[in-house]
Amino acid sequence: MATYPYAYTPSIFPGAYTTAQPKPGAIPAYPFYLQAIQQLPGASQMSDTIKNALMLVGQIQHLPRDEAYIRQLGVDLIFKNGAEALNLILQKQPRVEFGDMGDSKAHAQWIKEQNLIMINQKYKNNSSREALYAISEAIYHEAGHVARLGDNQASIQEETNCLALNTLANRFHAYNDPAYANSSSDSRLIADGVALYPKLFFDSDPNKQGLVNRIIEKYGMLPPETPDHPIPRTPYGLSLVDRILRQIQQNNTMQWVA
Ligand SMILES: [Zn+2]
Numbered sequence: 001m002a003t004y005p006y007a008y009t010p011s012i013f014p015g016a017y018t019t020a021q022p023k024p025g026a027i028p029a030y031p032f033y034l035q036a037i038q039q040l041p042g043a044s045q046m047s048d049t050i051k052n053a054l055m056l057v058g059q060i061q062h063l064p065r066d067e068a069y070i071r072q073l074g075v076d077l078i079f080k081n082g083a084e085a086l087n088l089i090l091q092k093q094p095r096v097e098f099g100d101m102g103d104s105k106a107h108a109q110w111i112k113e114q115n116l117i118m119i120n121q122k123y124k125n126n127s128s129r130e131a132l133y134a135i136s137e138a139i140y141h142e143a144g145h146v147a148r149l150g151d152n153q154a155s156i157q158e159e160t161n162c163l164a165l166n167t168l169a170n171r172f173h174a175y176n177d178p179a180y181a182n183s184s185s186d187s188r189l190i191a192d193g194v195a196l197y198p199k200l201f202f203d204s205d206p207n208k209q210g211l212v213n214r215i216i217e218k219y220g221m222l223p224p225e226t227p228d229h230p231i232p233r234t235p236y237g238l239s240l241v242d243r244i245l246r247q248i249q250q251n252n253t254m255q256w257v258a
Contacts, residue, residue: 033058033086042095049127049135050096050119056136057143058086060169067168070201073208074232074239075164076157078144082136082169085143089117092146096139098124107193108138110145112152117142130183133173137194141166148228157241158229159219167197174198208240212247220248 037043037054060082071077079085089096092115099118101109109118117139123131144162145154174181200211224245225231231241238246 033090036090040090040096041093042097046096047098047124049124049132050098052127053132053135053139054086054089054096056132056173057082057089057139059083060085060136060140061172062168063171063175066171066202070164070168072234072236073201074234074241076161076229076232077164077168078147078161079140079165082140085140085147085165088143088147089139092150094146107134108142110142110150110152112150117146129177130180133170133177133180134194137166137169137173140169149226151226151228153223153226154219155223155226155229156215156219156244157225157231159222160215160241160244161229163197163215164201166194167201170194170198171202207243211240212244215244216248216251220244 033055034051037046037051040046043051062077062081067077079088094110094115094117096117097119098121099116101118101120101122104120107120107123110116111118119135119138123135141162144165145158196214197211200208200214203210224241232239
């Protein structure tokens with residue numbers, strides 16, 4: 001079973017959960033999106049995997065309690081839902097393609113100069129349902145970077161905001177499709193990737209120490225904030241990124257003493 005800790009109140013998103021679970025080949029068709037995706041640059045060479053993943057992006061909803069929880073951590077959610085992200089992609093028309101990311105462990109990357117959302121080609125030959133979910137979650141994250149200024153200048157706050165997007169998308173998919181939540185897939189895309197951040201964001205530790213350490217490890221070298229992704233001032237104590245900055249300071253002090 002999915003470990004969704006709350007009683008879900010369907011009335012908040014009427015109808016959102018009544019459709020069949022999306023499956024490759026049986027994704028509920030939104031003809032407008034499909035048509036628009038076909039018109040994206042490079043669509044004629046776009047793999048079905050990416051087209052299906054984009055369709056899934058358009059369907060992502062934030063589970064209401066998840067969203068409230070994430071917001072109170074001091075995260076600025078860039079999109080209300082996946083439809084907003086897909087609309088942005090349809091407007092800004094980045095290419096979405098598999099590409100060689102070398103030794104990078106990243107699943108995807110936004111490259112502004114090429115107006116390109118690159119998906120790690122390691123995942124190219126995996127068109128399982130799990131992989132489609134995971135790729136759609138990675139695209140949701142990258143669409144967060146495309147939004148607002150859409151520049152290459154990331155920050156700890158911006159990455160945190162984008163990580164929250166793939167986290168919410170993963171929770172949504174896992175809630176709707178318990179088989180995905182329980183998938184014992186050894187695919188790194190899932191185990192070490194999209195399934196990791198939901199664990200860290202929803203860790204019962206109120207200090208979110210695991211998440212703080214992970215973000216420092218991956219993004220600690222970035223500036224704290226960027227003009228389009230300022231650190232939110234929360235009325236109740238330190239925001240997540242404030243906590244990250246304090247931890248970085250402590251780590252530096254400890255190195256100095258050592
Ligand atoms: Zn990112």
